[in-house]
Amino acid sequence: NAGVTQTPKFQVLKTGQSMTLQCAQDMNHEYMSWYRQDPGMGLRLIHYSVGAGITDQGEVPNGYNVSRSTTEDFPLRLLSAAPSQTSVYFCASSYGTGIREQYFGPGTRLTVT
Amino acid sequence: SQQGEEDPQALSIQEGENATMNCSYKTSINNLQWYRQNSGRGLVHLILIRSNEREKHSGRLRVTLDTSKKSSSLLITASRAADTASYFCATDARQGGKLIFGQGTELSVKP
Numbered sequence: 001n002a003g004v005t006q007t008p009k010f011q012v013l014k015t016g017q018s019m020t021l022q023c024a025q026d027m028n029h030e031y032m033s034w035y036r037q038d039p040g041m042g043l044r045l046i047h048y049s050v051g052a053g054i055t056d057q058g059e060v061p062n063g064y065n066v067s068r069s070t071t072e073d074f075p076l077r078l079l080s081a082a083p084s085q086t087s088v089y090f091c092a093s094s095y096g097t098g099i100r101e102q103y104f105g106p107g108t109r110l111t112v113t
Numbered sequence: 114s115q116q117g118e119e120d121p122q123a124l125s126i127q128e129g130e131n132a133t134m135n136c137s138y139k140t141s142i143n144n145l146q147w148y149r150q151n152s153g154r155g156l157v158h159l160i161l162i163r164s165n166e167r168e169k170h171s172g173r174l175r176v177t178l179d180t181s182k183k184s185s186s187l188l189i190t191a192s193r194a195a196d197t198a199s200y201f202c203a204t205d206a207r208q209g210g211k212l213i214f215g216q217g218t219e220l221s222v223k224p
Contacts, residue, residue, distance in 0.1 A: 004155075033212065042201060042216035043156075050210055058211060090155055099143065099205035099212050104155035 001026050004105035006091050012111045013081040021076040021108050023091030029103070031094045032074040033058070034066065036087040037107075043090065049074055081112045117145075117202045117215030125221040132189040134218040136202030137182075143205045145178055146212070147187050150199045159187075159200075192222045 007022045025032065033048035035058075045058030049068040063085060065077040074093075078085060088109050092102040120135045136145070144163045148156040162169045162178045162185065169176045175188040189196055199217045206213065 031210070035214070040216065043203075043214040045211055045213060048210065048212075056210070059213065092156075099210060101146070101158040101161060102148075102156070102203075102212065104157070106155050 003027065004091055004093055004103050006089075006105035006108050008108060009106070010109050012113065013078070014113055015081060015083060017081050019078050019081065021078075021089055021091075021110070023074045023076065023105060024072050025074075025093040025103070026072065027093065027095070027103065028071060029093035029095050030071070031096065031099070032068065033092050033102070034064070034074070034076045035090045035092065036060065036085075037090060038087050046076065046089075078110075083112050086110060086112045117204050117213060119200070119202060119215045119218045121218060122216070123219045123221070125223065126192060128192060128194055128222055128224050130192055130222075132192050132196070132220055132222070134187045134200050134220070136185045136187070136215055138185075138202075138204045138215075139183065140204075140206045142180075145176075145185050145205075146203045147174075147176060147185075148201045148203060148214075150201065150217070152198075156201065189220075192220075194222050194224045196220060197222045 004025045030051045034046040035043040037043050044060045047066040049055045091105040094100045094102045117138045146161045147159040150156045173190045178185045201217045203214045
């Protein structure tokens with residue numbers, strides 16, 4: 001199993017551009033989530049999903065969209081990138097719809113200039 | 114605001130010593146988890162303790178949970194240089210499927 005994969009590893013965007021961060025898992029996990037990590041702030045939950053077709057907002061959802069059309073994929077879309085979205089983004093998944101051990105991807109380092 | 118807060122923010126010890134990190138949270142929880150993050154990497158799950166449990170062990174790790182004080186501690190015994198990492202607690206509040214992380218403790222173990 002590849003586990004949780006994220007692409008790209010690094011990305012530089014200009015202010016106002018849009019892009020999609022990809023996340024996929026091959027463990028048939030129901031629960032998937034996106035976090036951003038900033039220095040001194042720990043991880044903050046952006047959006048999460050308890051199954052295909054179901055998404056909900058986390059702590060910091062503004063400026064981001066998600067969809068969950070399949071169990072495997074949970075892409076994160078930045079609608080109009082801003083310098084405040086410069087961060088490291090982590091995708092995670094876990095078995096079942098409740099909160100259990102989370103498996104994290106390697107992260108995407110995003111810089112918005 | 115974040116649910117969990119770790120204390121201390123940074124901890125530096127010698128190899129062989131024990132390391133204790135604390136986590137406080139605000140609302141009732143279903144469970145509390147601890148994760149480790151090596152520099153530049155994703156997080157790795159260490160241990161999960163349920164709200165009806167008071168203590169849990171895994172190898173050199175010992176986690177305690179005091180729901181009356183809304184706090185947890187992670188003890189790493191006989192630390193090694195390889196334990197150098199950031200450690201995060203995360204809580205699953207009763208009202209919904211969100212796992213919220215604290216700001217982390219940066220542990221440095223000197224050989």
